[in-house]
Amino acid sequence: MSLPIILATLRQRFTSPMRIVILITVIWMSMIPVILSPGSGFSILGDCYFLALTIAAGMIGQDVSSGTLQLVFARPVTRAQYVFSKWAAVTLGTWCVIALECVLAGIVMLVRGAPVPWGGAALYLANNALLALGTAAVMALFSALVPGLGDLGLLFLAFLSSQVIGGIGSFRNWRLAMRAAEELQRSLKPEIELWSLTHGHPIPWSMVVAYFSTVALCLAIAILLMNRKELSYASSGV
Amino acid sequence: MPPRASDPGEVRPPRARTGSTRRDPAILLAVTIVLLALRVALHVQENRAQPAVPPSAAVSDKVQWRSLESGVAEARTTGKPILYDFTADWCAPCRLMQREIFADAAAAADLERRFVPIRVLDRAREDGRNPSWVDSLQARYRVGAFPTLVVAQPYAGAPVIIEGYLGRDYTLDRIEDARRSLRVRTMMPALPDRGR
Numbered sequence: 001m002s003l004p005i006i007l008a009t010l011r012q013r014f015t016s017p018m019r020i021v022i023l024i025t026v027i028w029m030s031m032i033p034v035i036l037s038p039g040s041g042f043s044i045l046g047d048c049y050f051l052a053l054t055i056a057a058g059m060i061g062q063d064v065s066s067g068t069l070q071l072v073f074a075r076p077v078t079r080a081q082y083v084f085s086k087w088a089a090v091t092l093g094t095w096c097v098i099a100l101e102c103v104l105a106g107i108v109m110l111v112r113g114a115p116v117p118w119g120g121a122a123l124y125l126a127n128n129a130l131l132a133l134g135t136a137a138v139m140a141l142f143s144a145l146v147p148g149l150g151d152l153g154l155l156f157l158a159f160l161s162s163q164v165i166g167g168i169g170s171f172r173n174w175r176l177a178m179r180a181a182e183e184l185q186r187s188l189k190p191e192i193e194l195w196s197l198t199h200g201h202p203i204p205w206s207m208v209v210a211y212f213s214t215v216a217l218c219l220a221i222a223i224l225l226m227n228r229k230e231l232s233y234a235s236s237g238v
Numbered sequence: 239m240p241p242r243a244s245d246p247g248e249v250r251p252p253r254a255r256t257g258s259t260r261r262d263p264a265i266l267l268a269v270t271i272v273l274l275a276l277r278v279a280l281h282v283q284e285n286r287a288q289p290a291v292p293p294s295a296a297v298s299d300k301v302q303w304r305s306l307e308s309g310v311a312e313a314r315t316t317g318k319p320i321l322y323d324f325t326a327d328w329c330a331p332c333r334l335m336q337r338e339i340f341a342d343a344a345a346a347a348d349l350e351r352r353f354v355p356i357r358v359l360d361r362a363r364e365d366g367r368n369p370s371w372v373d374s375l376q377a378r379y380r381v382g383a384f385p386t387l388v389v390a391q392p393y394a395g396a397p398v399i400i401e402g403y404l405g406r407d408y409t410l411d412r413i414e415d416a417r418r419s420l421r422v423r424t425m426m427p428a429l430p431d432r433g434r
Contacts, residue, residue, distance in 0.1 A: 073259070076259070077259065078258065078259045078260070078261060079259060079260055080261065080263050080266075162315070163315070166312075166315035166316060167315075167316065169315075175308070178308070178311070178312055178315060179308070179311075181315050182308075182311035182312070182314070182315055185314065185315060186311075204307075205280055206277070206280040206281060206307075209273060209276050209277045209280055210277050212273055213270065213273035213274050213276070213277045216266060216269050216270040216273055217270050217273075217274065219263075219266060220263060220266045220267050220270045223262070223263050223266070224262060227260040227261075227262060
């Protein structure tokens with residue numbers, strides 16, 4: 001991994017006015033349920049998927065469309081290092097935002113006189129840390145495919161496809177289609193539901209393996225795509 | 239004049255860029271292939287360990303009971319609530335409910351349309367113990383009697399639990415009430431769920 005790329009990516013992500021506005025809005029919206037019902041614990045905050053998408057959108061694609069990629073690869077950096085660094089930066093950035101959200105929720109609970117469930121906070125952080133890691137990997141894959149913020153469009157299309165396939169499968173009672181839709185959705189939003197531990201349920205191995213296989217697959221394909229990407233100063237970048 | 243080796247702005251010769259900087263991640267690819275193979279193997283194993291249709295449902299039910307895993311996945315995909323039927327082979331009211339509701343084509347079709355049905359068959363009396371997923375679900379929904387129907391939906395707060403069997407119409411009405419109340423709660427996730 002390359003520290004300069006990680007730092008540059010973090011700077012790029014957190015100096016974008018649009019991103020900052022969206023992040024503040026999302027965090028503020030997530031505080032409303034906590035203010036209304038401070039005793040409900042951290043699960044009421046929901047998950048960090050939208051936050052992760054906001055930070056990850058265009059993580060590679062924006063470098064392609066802005067022409068930064070040519071400059072980066074003029075340095076002695078391997079393309080795998082570049083992808084890993086981008087992934088790490090986005091994950092790190094999301095973790096920071098989640099931690100901030102968690103701290104704010106804790107303060108709201110304290111101010112409203114509700115007990116702060118520390119175990120719940122740890123579980124919330126761990127659950128969302130894994131979700132952020134997985135989402136960043138998926139977005140790395142989509143972002144390596146299309147320039148700019150096209151990765152969001154691809155993600156939307158993929159979700160839409162899974163809904164359509166699942167809907168048709170459910171209507172026609174086609175198990176295979178329902179299964180395919182489930183796998184697609186699980187891959188688009190890779191997570192390990194640690195919440196089930198609070199109900200005394202063990203986490204199934206299939207969920208853990210599905211999560212890590214998705215992350216590894218997305219990163220591997222993203223690196224392969226980047227390795228085959230031809231860059232030229234004369235062209236538009238792809 | 240050739241650029242200095244330490245120059246941060248040094249432009250690498252083409253050979254270096256097409257060689258080492260584009261090395262494919264062999265280890266990552268190997269790990270990915272192993273994990274994907276494991277993923278498929280685990281799914282196959284789970285599907286074998288958990289039959290899609292429990293033995294007691296096979297005879298006369300018109301409801302297509304889902305296995306736990308595929309049912310939960312279907313509920314997520316379609317947004318339908320899950321209808322758990324906690325039952326046991328020795329339970330007489332359960333058999334009555336099975337005959338009057340689950341074996342009735344119209345009622346079964348209606349349930350299939352609105353819910354994802356999952357049957358949780360208790361085998362403690364026959365086999366001495368239950369599969370772990372049955373114990374887990376019974377503990378989660380505090381099932382103390384049979385039959386018990388549970389209508390649950392992810393992110394909809396507390397599930398609705400219907401204990402016992404008090405006739406076809408009454409039970410179907412209660413199930414529909416439960417579905418409606420969950421629908422209202424999923425539309426207002428931020429509201430505090432008092433009285434739990």
